[in-house]
Amino acid sequence: MVKSESPPPAAGNHMTPDEFRRHGRQVIEWIARYMESVEEYPVRSPATPGQIRDALPAEPPEVGEGFEEILADVDRLILPGITHWQSPNFFAYFPSNNSGPSILGELLSAGLGVQGMLWSTSPACTEVETHVLDWLVAMLGLPDRFLSTSRGGGVLQDTASNAVLCALLAARERATGFQSNRAGAAGDLVVYTSEHAHSSIDKAMRIAGLGHQQLRKVASDAAFAMRPDALARQIEQDRRAGYKPCLVMATVGTTSSNAIDPVAEIGAVCEHEGAWLHVDAAMSGTAALCPELRWIQPGLELADSYTFNPHKWMFTNFDCNAFWVADRRELVRTLSVLPEYLRNAASDSGEVIDYRDWHVQLGRRFRALKLWFVIRHYGVEGLRRHVRQHVALAQEFAGWVQQSSQWELAAPAPLNLVCMRHVDGDEATRDRMERINRSGAAFLTHTRLADRFVLRVCIGQRATERRHVTRLWERLEE
């Protein structure tokens, strides 16, 4: 271990409240300056593999170091290895927004340091979460069946990957008469989703022991949305072969192209077949804050579970996924294990929610605090205003693409994601993307649609204004 030359006098002691005040203000100031300057950094980190590690000392420090030294190293050692998701020129993947109120909610949660595995281990952690998730049902115009005051209810998960896993586990249990937890996953259960669905369903199939060969990728239409007729036909074929439909995952806003599956028609098939309907609206669910965009919502009244990520487009820093079920008893029965050391009077009374039974993890932090801060800071009206601005910018951008002689749309642009390709072909598209990414002026990523290399421009970063979007378009047209 490296010996420090001159250890600070109180090396290795706990930070006192006064030291915390001083260093806390330093970090707040650091972040405020980062907010002010984030636009100046190359958006995608130019670091090469191993570069960041090579600058770190090989051995851990034997003696504690001063906080100023650590914070200086963030500038010196960490920043060069940061891809700036909070840059207004970040148009890659999906946004992963933070915001002032969200950061401060996360800070307060870390400062309180509660662990909310049970209602009794911090009642506020559970009750604020239940309450805020009920608020979101109203804010997004979700069906009442997802309210905690009905038979359903919501929970915060870390990611949509865990949300779909939990949906799949509950669906697996329901489809086996609640036997798969005891006896293992049944070999006759089949799951359906579109060929454009997120990879998390593939991963969940593996994890849940169903096997990805039991996952059917249903054909999509010209707009890359799942075809309900193809779904019905595939189920019929599987039934004839002795399989049983377990779950169908519909997507409201696919990752590749923001395609909106026809949830109502898919839901009708699910209802007829007795299959669990899970709806993944990871980024696009936020759009439903705006009544005029609620055309994405029909059919949700047929869903057994629904999920979207406030940590994408709703200014709540990662991780924060919202997940609702229509019947909480199915979920809790699937995921509850009660050892003696967790028993307590409140749980035994049956009057409280213990969220540990709503997800894979046992422990959980006070995630709802930042979401509560965000909703209160912005108000529903404020959140709507920012979402509308992003959608309007994306629609304007899509119009430029349509009028361009160099570019063409590669998919419909229903909300805030524009998919485009260069008229000169895949290499030209890739070349433009690489050039912009290398320059650091913006960050874009790609997908494949209809076997073509496609550039994705997702407009949803908190600080993105019209000038960033026009500048991006100028670079693409150069």
Added chain:
Amino acid sequence: MVKSESPPPAAGNHMTPDEFRRHGRQVIEWIARYMESVEEYPVRSPATPGQIRDALPAEPPEVGEGFEEILADVDRLILPGITHWQSPNFFAYFPSNNSGPSILGELLSAGLGVQGMLWSTSPACTEVETHVLDWLVAMLGLPDRFLSTSRGGGVLQDTASNAVLCALLAARERATGFQSNRAGAAGDLVVYTSEHAHSSIDKAMRIAGLGHQQLRKVASDAAFAMRPDALARQIEQDRRAGYKPCLVMATVGTTSSNAIDPVAEIGAVCEHEGAWLHVDAAMSGTAALCPELRWIQPGLELADSYTFNPHKWMFTNFDCNAFWVADRRELVRTLSVLPEYLRNAASDSGEVIDYRDWHVQLGRRFRALKLWFVIRHYGVEGLRRHVRQHVALAQEFAGWVQQSSQWELAAPAPLNLVCMRHVDGDEATRDRMERINRSGAAFLTHTRLADRFVLRVCIGQRATERRHVTRLWERLEE
């Protein structure tokens, strides 16, 4: 939605950097005061079911509110519903420590707002994590096979529940010749753990589709540690019945009583049987910072995976679980799914780690930052000093129990957890616990050992000093 009477002038706008400075300092000050006063609150929240929710407005705010108002509501509405895990009088469950450097690391991570699913989405997020987990191998005296520079490597997960799930999935794949992901979980795989192991293994068995009827709870000895002879016998019996051993989970410090399973002997059985050995040292792994406590480590050189929680006893706020595997290829092969929209040059080169392939989730935040802050602030020497103090206090406490005419030890107290029962029987034990918990002076929880109701006193909270422990003992003797 509730209409606010007088919205602030910029209601619903993004918080400016200057507003963030001002409100950030307010939250820092709030936390510093909380650190100074946490001892004064009743440790276990006295809230009754529904009390916190009932005080919250039924409708979300239509118009954004001022930050001071939100922060005032934390005092008014949230604090009464907090069970104070950071109180020095918290002796329940296991500790879930935060600390100044950890809170500030979490804050900085929220402020940077990066999403590290791929190396390329922020190289520093991946490389600092790999580096710090290699540091921990040295700090804890773990076998070199867990170093990233060997065939193994470490990753941060949220909880030990997800760590054991990932271990089980990789073990399931290995035991089936990497067929279970495709074809579903096999019905002949059996998993073994002690009857005192954590419930997360029961849950993982259900999730992974193996079924909990395939989990064998091996008998333990008088100190509640797994009996290797009983393990070998059970495996032999299962083999004769046509089953195949898949994984054995050994525990270094059980939740109930801190029992230390004989990992070396269990590992020898695993080696002979070709079973995956997973070692769960959730709280007690931290003890290995101290060379004189490394008697808990023998046998780890036989482990395929190992996990402990810096978020318990190592002053790093929840969530932060460290998980190592001896062969990272098995884990990555088990959990990797690569859709087109995540492809990038760095991943294709094979030169980088993409941690999304090391756990269930796709997205991940910069969790390593707080761990890096903690290790640098304390230094290895500082961390050791605090761990030694907790162990010394617990040993002193155990001595008092042994000399008491009212209380007796209910299990060996090898480290920082003391299990005790009242000589007048279970009702007396429960009565003393309830009385102290109701008083708010301290918070204790229970377990059952040898069919007796047992009080657990876990000494590991950051701010716990000798005076808190002596005061607890006085109350127990009252």
